[in-house]
Amino acid sequence: MTDYRIFNETDALNYARQEVEFFAADADLVSNEFGDGNLNLVFKVVDQKSGRSLILKQALPYARCVGESWPLSTDRARIEAEVLMLHEKICPQHTVHIVKFDRDLSLIVMEDLSDHLIWRSALIQRKELPLAGQHIGTYLAKTLFFTSDYYLDPQQKKAKVAQFINPELCLITEDLFFTDPYRQHERNNYNPLLESEVQKIQSDPHLQAKVALLKYKFLNQAQALLHGDVHSGSVFVNESSTKVIDAEFGFYGPIAFDVGSVIGNLLLNYAGQPGLSETHVAQVYRQYLLDQIRQIWFTFAAEFARLMAAETTDVAFQVAEYQQLALQQIFVDAIGYAGTELIRRTIGLAHVADLDNIESTEQRAECELGALKLGQALIKNASELDDIEAVIQCIEKLAAS
Amino acid sequence: MTDYRIFNETDALNYARQEVEFFAADADLVSNEFGDGNLNLVFKVVDQKSGRSLILKQALPYARCVGESWPLSTDRARIEAEVLMLHEKICPQHTVHIVKFDRDLSLIVMEDLSDHLIWRSALIQRKELPLAGQHIGTYLAKTLFFTSDYYLDPQQKKAKVAQFINPELCLITEDLFFTDPYRQHERNNYNPLLESEVQKIQSDPHLQAKVALLKYKFLNQAQALLHGDVHSGSVFVNESSTKVIDAEFGFYGPIAFDVGSVIGNLLLNYAGQPGLSETHVAQVYRQYLLDQIRQIWFTFAAEFARLMAAETTDVAFQVAEYQQLALQQIFVDAIGYAGTELIRRTIGLAHVADLDNIESTEQRAECELGALKLGQALIKNASELDDIEAVIQCIEKLAAS
Structure with a gap:
């Protein structure tokens, strides 16, 4: 140095x-x-x-x-x-x-990716990029599979775990995602109109227990080399291209965390849309967002399953029934992590423009409340939501209520 | 060097x-x-x-x-x-x-622990040491809790994960516990009379999937500094003292693995008893073994729960409902790991004297078959067995059949 x-x-x-x-x-x-x-x-x-x-x-x-x-x-x-x-x-x-x-x-x-736009900006501008979801699903499947025990031999993999131990940046996530929002903390920062919902969240031991399970996995599941911070501000997009940047939070962690972070960010935009546009415009764009979430999950799941079937080196993991169980566990945890992203971006230190750009405090509170309710529902019900369609039904039901 | x-x-x-x-x-x-x-x-x-x-x-x-x-x-x-x-x-x-x-x-x-006896020898000699189970339960609770994220700050803990990366020795466990016994492999070594049961095990995708889930956790859950090889040959015992030795397999792994290894070794002795002694003598000693298994689990669970309640440093893990869920997950996985120990010691490369000392091939096969059936039952049913009494009922039911 x-x-x-x-x-x-x-x-x-x-x-x-x-x-x-x-x-x-x-x-x-x-x-x-x-x-x-x-x-x-x-x-x-x-x-x-x-x-x-x-x-x-x-x-x-x-x-x-x-x-x-x-x-x-x-x-x-x-x-x-x-x-x-x-x-x-x-x-x-x-x-x-x-x-x-x-x-x-x-x-x-x-x-320089100046011919691209930050994905979050594109989403706030309601651009309907057709390929972003598929691209990011592919990125997740490939980077996570090829850095995991499914592909690497255990000696190589363990060396990489040591190479990418990243305590300082992980601590930021550990605190801001999983700890601060669920209790009173000076780092928290939220719209005063949310006070009663925040109090409800901060006095719900069942929710806190589910979040603690996700935090414990974040700390302990060294499954693959995560990007670690794949929010929509870490992705550049245009009509034909999608490029991920900003991987300083990278470390060996749970595969589901990266997947859930992406989904959570599309849901933050989903939550913000009624405050960012006219009702019918928001509704149309929300359908686009839900479709992108489908694309992310379907592309990720299909590619990850294909890679597990074709490229898994460890004979113990070549069992088809195991591969289905493993993918389902990733799904369940990803939905949970998406829920934590919704909550921490609304209550915690670091906010997103998808909500903060809404000028009216009242309208913003309404959208933020939607994010909080959806976040709680996803965290609490993740293991009962069988597939991505069940998740989307849950999202739409809450949005209609 | x-x-x-x-x-x-x-x-x-x-x-x-x-x-x-x-x-x-x-x-x-x-x-x-x-x-x-x-x-x-x-x-x-x-x-x-x-x-x-x-x-x-x-x-x-x-x-x-x-x-x-x-x-x-x-x-x-x-x-x-x-x-x-x-x-x-x-x-x-x-x-x-x-x-x-x-x-x-x-x-x-x-x-020098010459005033002690290797626990496996004591078990083969049917010594009823009153304290061994409690002692080992205490050892497991303390060593695993105080090296985990419940107690250490995340930076210290991650440094220890790197310090104890142990790929060569872990590979031995990964292969011998979780891979070889479930497929044909030249390292396997078993009584020819077990052939049909071995074939059944090696063509059971449901069992293989459950074992693969346990293997994946062994590879990826860096929860605590395990001993990594707490079989009954790594423990010295006498009437009043219990001392653990031989920790070269130590690494950051799933808490349940150490707990399950100990239980699995008492069950290997349980399986061997009818071949090592007269029927009624075996029955009496089996009750002692089941009682020791109860002691191990109850002592471990009570002490680990006490430590979680009193000494957990991370506020996110101080939620009582979370602590109950975490302990239950350790229980379920420990029962699964105990099952894999039963199977790998019967089919795989490294055997135990509790079974190998039985002179008659036929009688040995009968005991080994008991170990294999029990191992499969524990692996397959772990998540349905609510508590240690349910596990003991399952053991006794199989022993009576």
Whole structure:
């Protein structure tokens, strides 16, 4: 870490010119920092002659959103780069391309995806991208299968578990997803109109027990190399392409967590739609969202099942009846995790624009209440919901009530 | 590892005299090697003047039972020493005392437990030790609780997961417990009279699926620092004392595995008793064994529940309803793991004297068949057996049939 220094725009420009084989020798480079995330600097360096561009992302030794009083190891840049490079090897079509990782500078150089849009923005704008759900289902199935014990030999797999131990970032999830929202905590942040529902959640031991089961699995099930933070702000989309970025939360965890995070984020948008648009427009887009959720699950399940049947190396896991049970367990837990995402984004520290963009406090409260009720229903009933159609019925029933 | 050399009896004696602060300067030492295990040399060094003694255990760079063609890392001695030292810190009353660990020599110096008997021998001799079950239940509850996420902070716990990654030894369990017995494999070794039952087991996809679920948990649930091999040959006992040894299989795994291993070993003895003694003697001792199984579970469950209620550091896991669910899940999986121990010790590579000591092939086959039927019943019905009394009813019903 002796060579670490915090970059400014000129540093980023010079680095892109001198240390990366990408731009032409006579490139006319400009650099600007545009990071809006919580933990990092993000620079875009463009050659004004050719229009070609690169992204440089640098981890800061503290959480940007809080400041130097919240130190965070820059090792997360190493984790992010290694997760993305491994995921890219497995699923290049849906993982951002990493051009270079500089460990001394905690700096990742990657392709610029300016011809894409952040998925969350696309959802808020009610864009009906036809392929995003299928693409993300494929990404999940491939990256999770090929990093699991179904495919890797146990020695390789255990070495990767050690390589990707990520306590600092995992702790953020452990606290913000599973702990804070279910009790009074200074980090919580919610619309005052939700007070009575929040109190109900925070005094429901049955709900808390179910959430604790999910938290315990998050802490203990080292099943596959997760992205760890596949919310709709970590995915770039356009009509034909879907690319996952931002894997600093990556670690060996429960397969269902990544799957549930994606579904949970579409449901946050679902919850927000009545506050973001006219009633009938919202209803139409909600159908699109439910269809995308179907696509995510069906694509994930079909591809994961196909891979289990065709590529499982361990003879003990080649039993068809086992594979069905394993996939069903992923489904049940994914629905539970989706529920926790709905609740933590409404009550907890980190919110989403799908709800926060709703201007009227009352209207926002109504949508947020929908998110909270749906979250609770999914967490409590996950093991009774047989399949994705049952989940969708549950969603629609709650939305109509 | 440059200083590693394989010890002979003189090396052990000289080492005990010069490198360990234990014997008096004028001690009259004798040394002999008596290891009957599969992987190590074991020396006993005695001072003939005082009668005081020490055990020196050295890991060989190959599996002793097979020879140099099966290389094994001597890092397992480091793992064994570190597991035992940590377990001793948590539960000194039931863990062998480690005097010294020499990493260069892969050598563990420990207290001599010659005033104890190996538990398996005591069981074969039908000794009714009153406290062994309670002691081992206490050992399991304490060592597993205090190394888990219930007690450790997540950062410490994740560091320990990495410290105890133990792929070579885990692979032995993964293969021998969960894979080989359920399909034809050259490592399998069983009484020819069991052929039809073995074929039944090896063509039962429902059983194989349940076993695969247990194997997947063994590979993926990094819940606590297991001993990893708590069979009745890894426990020293006498009327008043119980001491666990031999932790080279230690790793972060499912809590239920250690609990199930112990129960499975008492059930192997239960299965063997009719071949080891007269019918009425066997019946009396079987009642003792069932009572010990009750003691193990009740002591473990009561102590683990007490610790969860009193010492759980993570507020998310302090919910009483969660703690009940978590303990019930440990119970269900422990019964499943006990079932796999019964089957692998009868069909697989490594047998136990509780069955192998039965001289008549026919009588042995009858007892082994009992072990196989019980093993299958436990694996298949674990989730329907509500409590330990239901398990005991299931055992007795099968024994009577």
